[in-house]
Amino acid sequence: DQQVKQNSPSLSVQEGRISILNCDYTNSMFDYFLWYKKYPAEGPTFLISISSIKDKNEDGRFTVFLNKSAKHLSLHIVPSQPGDSAVYFCAAPWAGSYQLTFGKGTKLSVIP
Amino acid sequence: GAGVSQTPSNKVTEKGKYVELRCDPISGHTALYWYRQSLGQGPEFLIYFQGTGAADDSGLPNDRFFAVRPEGSVSTLKIQRTERGDSAVYLCASSLILGDTQYFGPGTRLTVL
Numbered sequence: 561d562q563q564v565k566q567n568s569p570s571l572s573v574q575e576g577r578i579s580i581l582n583c584d585y586t587n588s589m590f591d592y593f594l595w596y597k598k599y600p601a602e603g604p605t606f607l608i609s610i611s612s613i614k615d616k617n618e619d620g621r622f623t624v625f626l627n628k629s630a631k632h633l634s635l636h637i638v639p640s641q642p643g644d645s646a647v648y649f650c651a652a653p654w655a656g657s658y659q660l661t662f663g664k665g666t667k668l669s670v671i672p
Numbered sequence: 673g674a675g676v677s678q679t680p681s682n683k684v685t686e687k688g689k690y691v692e693l694r695c696d697p698i699s700g701h702t703a704l705y706w707y708r709q710s711l712g713q714g715p716e717f718l719i720y721f722q723g724t725g726a727a728d729d730s731g732l733p734n735d736r737f738f739a740v741r742p743e744g745s746v747s748t749l750k751i752q753r754t755e756r757g758d759s760a761v762y763l764c765a766s767s768l769i770l771g772d773t774q775y776f777g778p779g780t781r782l783t784v785l
Contacts, residue, residue, distance in 0.1 A: 594773075
């Protein structure tokens, strides 16, 4: 049973436009969420996080929104750049532990 | 500074063989984590260490998998009697302390023929 779900395997966006990547979770015990970006042949790189006491966190072009009632979070990238093309993973620490549970990832392609 | 490094970057072995995968964490990081990523999936947790001790090994799939971190720095993931289903990218991550942001290495791609 996947506790962190990314239902879109891929997304294509024009350069300069907004990219919106979605993530749903089923475990209401999750109270902290992270987004990682992964280029081919590299390990995941931490991008941005959000605590459940917030509904928004912003860092430059990246903003994460959390809707706890819907158990949904989204990552917005504005404006999108070709260098943003990568696989994006949503993750959450397992309650009572420090292991991360990851979604399957969404491959973002930003078209010049 | 240097990030997390993993060796080898690629390992091809035959079914039934024994393999060791090595992880060098970021200097000063006390926590170290192992994950496995199969094709089309996100990373799946295997084990993490705080210092020299395995604080949580609940993700290890069976007793063929074992990991050590004898001096609280470098860690080795050991797989006995490898099976084709063990083929995956094995990722290592470290953090300054448990619960802090995890920084990943590039992974070791293991292929079991």
